[in-house]
Amino acid sequence: MNNHCFKLxxxxxxxxxxxxxxxxxxxxxxxxxxxxxxxxxxxxxxxxYFKPSPELINPIIQKMLEISSDLKLFRNQMVQNSxxxxxxxxxxxxxxxxxxxxxxxxxxxxVEILQGEGKILDIFSENxxxxxxxxxxxxxxxxxxxxxxxxxxxNNGIIDSINKFFEIPWDPFRKQIKDVVxxxxxxxxxxxxxxxxxxxxxxxQITTVALDLPQVIAGYDYSCFxxxxxxxxxxxxxxxxxxxxxxxxxxNITTLTEAKINYYVDLIIIENSVYxxxxxxxxxxxxxxxxxxxxxLASLPNNLNFDISCNIQFDHSILITGYxxxxxxxxxxxxxxxxxxxDIILQEKCYKIFISGNDKIYAIEQGGKNYESExxxxxxxxxxxxxxxxxxxxxxxxxxxxxxIYFVQYSDILWKFDLSSKQLSQxxxx
Numbered sequence: 001m002n003n004h005c006f007k008l009x010x011x012x013x014x015x016x017x018x019x020x021x022x023x024x025x026x027x028x029x030x031x032x033x034x035x036x037x038x039x040x041x042x043x044x045x046x047x048x049y050f051k052p053s054p055e056l057i058n059p060i061i062q063k064m065l066e067i068s069s070d071l072k073l074f075r076n077q078m079v080q081n082s083x084x085x086x087x088x089x090x091x092x093x094x095x096x097x098x099x100x101x102x103x104x105x106x107x108x109x110x111v112e113i114l115q116g117e118g119k120i121l122d123i124f125s126e127n128x129x130x131x132x133x134x135x136x137x138x139x140x141x142x143x144x145x146x147x148x149x150x151x152x153x154x155n156n157g158i159i160d161s162i163n164k165f166f167e168i169p170w171d172p173f174r175k176q177i178k179d180v181v182x183x184x185x186x187x188x189x190x191x192x193x194x195x196x197x198x199x200x201x202x203x204x205q206i207t208t209v210a211l212d213l214p215q216v217i218a219g220y221d222y223s224c225f226x227x228x229x230x231x232x233x234x235x236x237x238x239x240x241x242x243x244x245x246x247x248x249x250x251x252n253i254t255t256l257t258e259a260k261i262n263y264y265v266d267l268i269i270i271e272n273s274v275y276x277x278x279x280x281x282x283x284x285x286x287x288x289x290x291x292x293x294x295x296x297l298a299s300l301p302n303n304l305n306f307d308i309s310c311n312i313q314f315d316h317s318i319l320i321t322g323y324x325x326x327x328x329x330x331x332x333x334x335x336x337x338x339x340x341x342x343d344i345i346l347q348e349k350c351y352k353i354f355i356s357g358n359d360k361i362y363a364i365e366q367g368g369k370n371y372e373s374e375x376x377x378x379x380x381x382x383x384x385x386x387x388x389x390x391x392x393x394x395x396x397x398x399x400x401x402x403x404x405i406y407f408v409q410y411s412d413i414l415w416k417f418d419l420s421s422k423q424l425s426q427x428x429x430x
Contacts, residue, residue, distance in 0.1 A: 201401040278308025312354040344381040366391040
């Protein structure tokens with residue numbers, strides 16, 4: 001492939017490839033000239049490229065080499081100084097070392113690509129870069145220090161090794177996961193009337209739109225998750241089966257798949273997959289929207305069925321609790337495993353809801369206590385108050401407007417959680 005514009009003296013960095021040409025590249029300026037003066041036929045820029053300048057690439061290469069070098073140093077120090085921790089938590093350490101090896105290989109691969117002479121790279125987004133490295137420095141550091149503290153190992157060599165490795169000032173890939181979409185409108189499917197309700201959170205005016213749903217669906221139970229593009233992703237079912245569909249901002253309905261799943265489930269979307277958990281069938285499945293295929297997940301722990309709340313995600317994990325469950329469970333989407341967070345005892349036979357914002361996660365028992373946890377350490381929870389919320393099934397969908405989180409109960413009551421005062425208050429019936 002040519003690594004320059006067809007105008008040989010062109011000094012531009014960004015290129016496009018027209019569908020009418022073979023491997024010839026054009027900078028954007030000359031691509032317009034090509035479209036205007038070439039023979040009349042369909043023209044379309046079908047792919048973008050860029051030829052990175054040394055000024056742009058060299059600092060990235062240098063830092064990746066430093067990270068790779070530090071990874072080697074850290075691994076050697078851990079082997080030399082941490083016999084006791086290896087003996088005590090070999091399982092955890094093996095997992096972490098495996099991730100370090102993967103990161104190092106990805107760093108090397110990136111360096112090889114970036115150092116290639118005369119190569120033109122596809123333009124990649126922040127998500128692409130993040131997927132290449134998957135390096136969240138602060139969370140990894142806190143995990144290792146937490147393991148060491150919980151085991152009460154007084155080994156300064158281990159602590160120094162951990163802290164030395166993570167003293168890397170350059171971290172462009174950190175990206176906090178947000179589960180609550182910011183919006184001035186909250187929309188939800190109203191079970192009683194089978195229509196779509198939108199509440200304006202500025203003035204609390206209500207708009208009702210009838211939905212043309214399949215007649216075979218009774219709408220007995222459903223779960224909803226709001227996407228960043230303001231579309232609403234639904235799982236709606238009757239007593240024996242249901243289907244998954246998307247409602248876009250224009251109220252158009254797109255059915256993705258049918259599923260023979262029992263009711264009382266919750267769902268969450270991570271990347272291109274829909275995770276559906278709960279129900280009377282003790283369900284845990286993943287639906288891949290790209291391949292349109294279902295995949296069975298690891299079996300749920302005992303008593304983790306019936307009404308489930310699981311629409312909080314962090315660090316490749318999903319937080320789960322339920323009506324009968326007195327614990328909070330963490331499900332790892334990478335290793336397909338569950339872990340019980342034993343620092344909190346919740347009420348049995350009580351509906352619960354998760355809320356997140358400002359780097360904190362809140363677990364609220366309806367008519368019970370409110371709990372708070374740091375997003376980087378969900379093993380520790382503190383009681384921050386109580387609420388008088390009547391116990392009822394919850395709509396899954398939540399939105400953030402200004403510094404408040406809004407959500408709706410199954411009884412169509414609008415609630416607000418103030419992230420500043422950490423108080424829950426009822427707004428109105430909708």
